[in-house]
Amino acid sequence: QVQLVESGGGLVQAGGSLRLSCAASGIIVAINTMAWYRQAPGKERELVAATGLGGTTNYEDSVRGRFTISRDNAKNTVYLQMNSLKPEDTAVYYCNAVRANRPRYDNWGQGTQVTVSS
Secondary structure, three states: OOEEEEEOOEEEEOOOOEEEEEEEEOOOHHHOEEEEEEEOOOOOOEEEEEEOOOOOEEEOOOOEOOEEEEEEOOOOEEEEEEOOOOHHHOEEEEEEEEEOOEEOOOOOOOOEEEEEEO
16 A cells, blocks of 8 residues: 655745655655645645656746755655745645656645745
8 A cells, every 4th residue: 555654844934944755655766756746725736846767857837946856765755855935835745656747646645734934
């Protein structure tokens, strides 16, 4: 059974930083494209960042240059380093594997709340 457990969120002032972690079990991070998504109140879930098998990365325009996605295959964990945070980054953040440009698993984790105050 696939489990994705996100952590590292919190309340931070604008301009601050957070590092999110996604511990995966039931899947092998090293052989999957992995991604971070976020869902703000009243909005649809959106892709924030993705990392492919060859180390390629992809970012949503509003976070490019501020967020960095990475993975530790030995720990089966994916990270999202978020710098220069803005109030509009406030959302619940989730991770998932990606297949055919869509989230691979329907059983999302509980997510981790990121709140950025102005």
